[in-house]
Amino acid sequence: MAACQRPWRHIFAQMDDLFPNLDAVAFAPSREAGVQRLSAFQPKMGRAYASERNSDYGPSRRTNVSALSPWVRTRTLLEEELVRGALDKFALSTAEKFVQEVCWRTYFKGWMEHRPGVWRAYQDELERQLDLLERNSGLKTAYDEAVEGGTGIDCFDAWAGELVETGYLHNHSRMWFASIWMFTLGLPWELGADFFLRHLMDGDAASNTLSWRWVGGLHTPGKTYLARPSNIRKYTADRFDPQGLASSAEPLAGFDNPAIGPLPLGDARPEGDVAMLLTEEDLNGETLRPAGATVRALAGVSFAAARSPLGVGAEAERFAQGAVADALARAGAAHGCDGQALQAGDGFVEAAVDWARASGAPVVITGYAPTGWVRPKLEGLARALAAHDIQLRQLQRDWDQAFWPHAKRGFFGLKKKIPSVLAELGLPV
Numbered sequence: 001m002a003a004c005q006r007p008w009r010h011i012f013a014q015m016d017d018l019f020p021n022l023d024a025v026a027f028a029p030s031r032e033a034g035v036q037r038l039s040a041f042q043p044k045m046g047r048a049y050a051s052e053r054n055s056d057y058g059p060s061r062r063t064n065v066s067a068l069s070p071w072v073r074t075r076t077l078l079e080e081e082l083v084r085g086a087l088d089k090f091a092l093s094t095a096e097k098f099v100q101e102v103c104w105r106t107y108f109k110g111w112m113e114h115r116p117g118v119w120r121a122y123q124d125e126l127e128r129q130l131d132l133l134e135r136n137s138g139l140k141t142a143y144d145e146a147v148e149g150g151t152g153i154d155c156f157d158a159w160a161g162e163l164v165e166t167g168y169l170h171n172h173s174r175m176w177f178a179s180i181w182m183f184t185l186g187l188p189w190e191l192g193a194d195f196f197l198r199h200l201m202d203g204d205a206a207s208n209t210l211s212w213r214w215v216g217g218l219h220t221p222g223k224t225y226l227a228r229p230s231n232i233r234k235y236t237a238d239r240f241d242p243q244g245l246a247s248s249a250e251p252l253a254g255f256d257n258p259a260i261g262p263l264p265l266g267d268a269r270p271e272g273d274v275a276m277l278l279t280e281e282d283l284n285g286e287t288l289r290p291a292g293a294t295v296r297a298l299a300g301v302s303f304a305a306a307r308s309p310l311g312v313g314a315e316a317e318r319f320a321q322g323a324v325a326d327a328l329a330r331a332g333a334a335h336g337c338d339g340q341a342l343q344a345g346d347g348f349v350e351a352a353v354d355w356a357r358a359s360g361a362p363v364v365i366t367g368y369a370p371t372g373w374v375r376p377k378l379e380g381l382a383r384a385l386a387a388h389d390i391q392l393r394q395l396q397r398d399w400d401q402a403f404w405p406h407a408k409r410g411f412f413g414l415k416k417k418i419p420s421v422l423a424e425l426g427l428p429v
Helices: 008-013 031-044 047-052 069-073 079-089 096-114 117-135 137-147 154-166 171-184 189-199 205-215 229-235 314-335 348-359 374-386 398-406 411-415 418-424
Strands: 272-278 293-300 339-341 363-367 391-395
Touching: 031 047, 031 069, 031 079, 031 314, 047 096, 069 096, 069 314, 079 096, 096 205, 096 398, 096 411, 096 418, 117 137, 117 189, 117 205, 137 154, 137 189, 154 171, 154 189, 154 314, 171 189, 171 205, 171 229, 189 205, 189 314, 272 314, 272 348, 293 314, 293 348, 314 339, 348 374, 374 391, 398 411, 398 418
Parallel strands: 272 293, 272 363, 293 339, 363 391
Antiparallel strands: none
């Protein structure tokens, strides 16, 4: 099927007709919208979530999942807010599945912090695959058919369209999509991970990279995930009837997981005058200021375009930039200073240094940037600020400091620590 026909547009356009009066999520990039979604979903964080979380009823029917990940990814909402919402309503044993799902993102981030070389290896191989894409016409055709929804596999083509159009996919559908990409279409996993990262509003380096590696049998060596037609029919309420899917999933060849390295720690929390820089890694500026510090200047920047050599999708960029603007307004009101939006291009460092120097503060604070595309930007800024005797301090959240040490191997190691860590954090377990 020719890629330029884009049959997913026809499928996607009819989804509202299939489910005309059901709940669709409005992904407004504001804390207010996230809080409203959290409040609306709170009654379902117990057994209802556990029983229905694997079902994907389509973009017009998201009542069975929280769809809070874009707000959590930017920390417009904090992980502990979601968990507290669940535990205020249910016992931990009842809300266990929901709490564990929140902790999966934490686990992936902590695992990658122990092994940042996995991200660098992904980037290197992606660059090689993108170069090959330009030189191999067969690969280019197959790739274009996949990302434009022209494979003829009904569910896959619809999900490709949904991802581009909405910037979101149900978690189960992400697994099916990745499995079909690798084992049915035979495409390099790095190109698929890049497609997701460019378009997902909630895309981050650790969760995206490691989820694709998990499906391919690289994260947990030898353990793959096979998309089965019967499973897809069951959990999409017979919306799809995929044909021609692979019947087996042999683990992908790849390098072994590197040895566990030292876990980086955030910088010391300063007192006195500070300037605050907000990025998409932590947009909860109201709670980022340490006790004893006074915010004298506020700025924000979105580095969304740095996710990939191919840039970023419209919905992912819209949410990231909108969330930064919302964060500046909220933090400005909380700290009594006007926020300044900085551009993320070639002039970022120079503009950020000028802003910091004008503030008169000896320290710039920002949320800790885990392994990914934001960290190098902050490292470059730190060197430039140091030349003017200004420190850049990346502040780690208590949530990460408590959970990440338990993210060394498989999820089970962190999972069994959830009750004790939540108690350590003062949550009602």
